[in-house]
Amino acid sequence: MKTTLHLKVNGTTHTLSLNPATPLLYVLRNDLQLNGPRFGCGLQQCGACMVLLDGKAQPSCMIAVDVVKNQEITTLEGISSGDRLHPLQQAFIDEQAAQCGYCLNGMLMSAVSVLQETPEADDQTIREGLERVLCRCGTQARFLRAIKRVIR
């Protein structure tokens, strides 16, 4: 039941032979060896697997790869330009906004999505945009500070 499909990830089109029902997350992590999107729940409840689908943050752990074959997929690897970090990535470093860092992908990708839509987002808008992403270390206060640093 393998089929061949083309997937556009971080600007590059990949030709893959796989089960079209495979969740996008497994394809990104295993077939394309990307580390950005992470497995957290497989239930779309925690946001660790967040990617941008046509620029909007969406969980990738349940959506079948076949469904997104015509969309632009961006992972955490794709938001920096070469060595130059995205301002949000830099802000997370500057604010030391991480403990274990496992949720960072979800937080960063959601923040990119929020700021693309609302560049001057207020506290409530940022929180709403990050609501789907869980952090267990309790680093959320730092994430908020880092994102606001970019808006300033």
Place this chain on the structure above:
Amino acid sequence: MSQPTRRTFLKKLGILTIGFSLPVSAAEDLPGSLKKTPAINAWLEVLADGKVRVFTGKIELGQGIRTAIAQMAAEELDLPMHHVEVVMADTERSPNETYTAGSASIENSAIAVRYAAAAAREKFIQLAAQQFQTKPERLKLKQGYVECRNQRKSFSELLEGKQITEAVKMPVALKPKGSYQLVGKSIHRPEIEKMVRAEAWYVQDIRLPGMIHARVARPPSYGSRLESIDEKAFRKQFPDLKKLVIQGSFVGITGPDEFEVTQAQQWLQEHIRWSAGKALPAGKDLVGYLKSMAGKGESVVQRGTISPNATWKARYVKPYLMHGSIGPSCAVAWYQNEKLQIWTHSQGVYPLREALHKLLSLPPERIHVQGVAGSGCYGHNGADDVAAESALLAMALPGTPVRLQWSREDEHAWEPYGSAMIFEAEARLDPEGRIQDWTLELWSDTHSTRPGGNPENLLPAQYLEKPFLPEKSLEVNGGMTRNSEPYYAIPNLQITAHRFNGPLRVSALRSLGGYGNVFAIESFMDELAEKACKDPFEFRLMHLKDERARATLLKLKELLKNEPKNPSEGIGIAFARYKNTAAYCAIAARVQVIQSSVRVLKMWAVVDAGEIINLDGIKNQTEGGLIQSASWTIREQVRFDHQQPITRDWYSYPIFRMSEIPEVEVHVLDRPEEKPLGAGEAVQGPAAAALANAYYQASNRRVRELPLLLNSYQEQIKPEK
């Protein structure tokens, strides 16, 4: 991510240890983990390029210990931070420091590195003085060189490529604290850049050639046994899968395609027939049930005589809580050439190796356990279990690396939780409002079932053909009584503890019994303050003699000086010194209560962790502790039906989401002349009590049974009492 192994290291270390001739008393005088591992090169190696490699038996869990240790080594050797490389827990490279736990890494490991680095500095100076024929006072360390006017030699040149194999001998001259360039400052953690760049960092990111994926089929309850499995039907359904491993009631499935393996896991869970395990006490009054199972009380502290006329009594309850790592546990195992290698986020690589040695009947020298970062664990979660499971599968598939990823349900339903606890407190006040008598009776399960070299605490060991089953004991132990004695001057005191063997699997969760004990003690202190007609600050200060404790509370009081009183809102405070011997912590919380909803608006923490190593590290841990403890206290409770835990995902076990996160403000008191103390767990207990006390101020309702807020989903399916 695989690093070259250095098998010679252990051997070398073994010889050193055997040939080691310091008298016992000298080793006992050594600070921290040097007592057990005194050789300098067990902690520090000089590299040819002028850098230094530091070894620690601790693992980075997101708490920042890697950076704190690097800072202490760099400071003593006058090196820039990026010239210090840190190798963490690895049974072929690092010293054996058992577990990364109990906020003890600074006190044991970082201190050992500090002294080893200072001893190395002495050695470099001594060698350079000889080689340059000059006085030690004329020498200076700079960027990995020892300099004297126009001569200089690198550390490596001075040692002629060798390492310092001598033991640290006290006294060792440490660098004067006044000249510190790095220690005490906020130093960035270099791994954060790797994380934001999505570089491989976690055990989940390990990809080896030919690696296959694995899952484990779980029984419906703890005690269930495999009755039958239709392997023919399974083969027909999944012809491509590599191997179904069945050992007793342990069922693992492996294959090259991760998605297919998850489908196979699901099929197996639906089609395997299991026996019914022992029923869980669902629908019963849990408090009464747990107390009825408990052993007789053991005295923890007994001082003076308690008179019969108590002024006030109260009972507090803390539910079962889960660690709730965001990334479920994961491990990679590879058995090749009769050697087993495991990559794990376990908190104790050596005890895990010992337990695996007994589980697999494989000599320890043929097991290499390498620590790799995982998702934050906050104690003993599924890390060791998944490592043991991956080992069983790898042994069944020689030559093939196996990556086992637990599912969300595996982690939620099978991790060892933090035990439920019950506290009954009584106190008598004198006419001036001073506490004369204090009685606390507590009931708890154990707070540590770490493998500690014993396979019976590894989940899969309990399901093998010849299972290893944990012994049930009613003996009271240190985890449950942690912080059970109030840090206040009280003339007559009686603390009694009872142990039960509760229905759920339990182990160490951040601060162990400290969270529940401090919640109970500091809630009760608030109730007593009201009985004594005293302000909560004043009442605590009246009973506190330790100046550092008083200073911590007084700083908090100052921070709250201009805080307004708002309708429907309340501010509560609490204080504790972690383990009564470690970091001091005073917390305040402002909450808003409207009808049945509660919002945490702001939390403040004042921490005295002695000498500060990484200021931002302490702040980060404390901010995180405030938010995590608020989530535990307000929202969380593991629930179960007759068969199994029913809180199996993030809907049934909700934790704080972004909209609920309070503002946090942390102040760290600097005590450069005091011993540095771990600060990772000090917040958990006082934060809980501060929230309960704030809730009372806002609503006039005293909640003595956590969580403070049962959300509507929990209300609906809460078992009937």
